Amino acid sequence: MPKITFITATGESIIAEGTSGSVMELAKQYNVSGIDGDCGGVCSCATCHVHVAPADFNKTGAASEIEADMLELDDNVIKFSRLCCQIEVSDAVDGVTLTVPG
């Protein structure tokens, strides 16, 4: 089962396991602080912003154009930013580390 590590803004580390759905949904299931997913995962609210560990960025891939447009206006955006509602839980992302921006 794919494992994903979330690191919250306060430095807490949460290892989550799931088989399907989006990474945002997985984070909510594990009550990861700072991942609200207000819009339910349609890329409208940017409340599921994470920084992907640089070494894992090839696993998640880069943001799509619509997602990148949303991130562009987030004050905490970096090169490795993603909205995790747009990342599917699958073997492809097994082992990635995602940090919730402060």
Add this chain to the structure above:
Amino acid sequence: MKVSKLPDPFKSAREDKGYGEMDDQNDPVTMLLRLKDVRKSAHKYQTFTSEAKPGRIVVPSEVAIRDVRQIPFEVDPPMHRDYRTLVEDWFRRPNAPDYQAKLSVLVEEVVALALSADKIEVINEFSLRLQSRALTLLLNVPLEISKTWIDWGTHVFRSEGEALDGNKAAILYDYIDKEIDKAIANPGEDMYSVLLASEINGRKLTKEEVKGVMILTFAGGRDTVINALTNTIAYFSDHPESLIRLRREPEIIDKTVEELIRYFSPLTHMGRVVTEDTVVCEHAVKADTRVSLCWASANRDAAVFERPNEVILDRKMNPHVGFGFSHHNCLGATHARQILKTLIRTLTEKVSSIEILESEDNIEELGHFKRKVGFHKLVAVFS
């Protein structure tokens, strides 16, 4: 034309030049119509401020009827962040299971009433009733208080044939003053008391600040929620197949709520005051004039949304701005989403069809744009 259809009056202006113009009580407004421009301008508070004279960023302007600053709505960062942090947890309570259970009971009661009547006028007998009753949960006050709010009618600020009604606004402001005084005398667990006990930057919120938050809570969530509920009923009347699909696939209800909010855009636009001479869409706008962020137009922008004029229940990429965008995105969105989710779920469980007998459109006039935002009257039979 189907009764639930909300045409997009902005298409040609949005595609040709990207902005529109309208007058409003001799304080003209340049309307920004494209999604990207709307989002960027919403984000750039330094140039497009919300912290103007109270009431001026609202279109139609409320300058003539209001002196109290709505909080956090009419405050820019960084102070905005402090206010927002103070109230955010309270406005996220609709995510809690016990809040949702109470809301379900309220929604089921209103739907049961509609089913038991021969016919109902949806705005007054369904949407206003549900909006007011649900607001008691958000404020954490007894349900019977909603009777007073229902008696106020559908508009807090507006009345028939008159954009702004100072007398109606006074009813709300006087009411809030009295409720704040009651909470000072007898503090409880209601929103007034919680705000009065709150501290910002090491001091208690003032009575004026509490009033500013309460006015925003009442006014911001009234017409908008009523329009969203009424339009939802009209939509399912026209689209019984959607109700059937949602009954079979309840897992898509979250996406449906976002799509209906995009399509309905219950708040057409919101203004900002320009702080420095600047340019939008190659059009010069002067300092101390107004622009508006036209959510309704941005939400039909074909540069972003495929088939923008269709309701696609499970639309996957839906970066709509129906709840605004950036710092000032809708504080009541969690509550509003939860009402709509609960309503849709309840309709799929309890209602087989909705028939519209009579309708009268509510059309806003915005310069030469005419936008249907909902209804003045909608008579329906639930079965």
